[in-house]
Amino acid sequence: MTKSKTIRKYPANKGNYFMFIVVSLVLPLLYMWLLSFQFKELIPYSFIAFVPFLFLLWIYCSTSYHITNGQIYYRSAFVRGAFAISDITEIEWVNRPKDGVRPALASTGIAIHYGQGNRVFLAPMQPKYFVKTVLKSNPAIVVTRKRITSQY
Structure with missing residues (x-):
């Protein structure tokens, strides 16, 4: 046996950490929206701005x-x-x-x-x-x- x-x-107690995740998602979206008016060819490369969001989400979910x-x-x-x-x-x-x-x-x-x-x-x-x-x-x-x- x-x-x-x-x-x-x-x-884990998450505290106010969720607000950081929301901000890290909203700022790249705002950045991409502003880029779309003038530099349409840079939009595919701007997805690198989502890396901090993914990192914060990984910390939030795995703790x-x-x-x-x-x-x-x-x-x-x-x-x-x-x-x-x-x-x-x-x-x-x-x-x-x-x-x-x-x-x-x-x-x-x-x-x-x-x-x-x-x-x-x-x-x-x-x-x-x-x-x-x-x-x-x-x-x-x-x-x-x-x-x-x-x-x-």
Whole structure:
């Protein structure tokens, strides 16, 4: 018999990130509309202006967090990683972190300290439930609540 995997998925808090996606779509459309009056031959080449839109859409759709068998996996476009829950030393509630890996779309969330000085900022949709799930696996984690800004 194989050992069953317990996978818990946590969607990311998107914040106001959707507005950036809308703006990145509207500006190239406006640019193409203005070009169409005078430079009709440049319209096929102006589709390169949609590359930022596609990149932002990829980040928006792919950002998520998973907890599987004592590991936390994070993913946001090309930023991916994992670490063991047993390696976590502190969870800190922060606004606008200044350092560490940041696979998050929102500006408020949790900074997780693990290993030898490693730090990752996550912004799950339900951060309290996420922290409770992590604390069930490792109750020795220190939780620092409601810090306005990061100390780093």
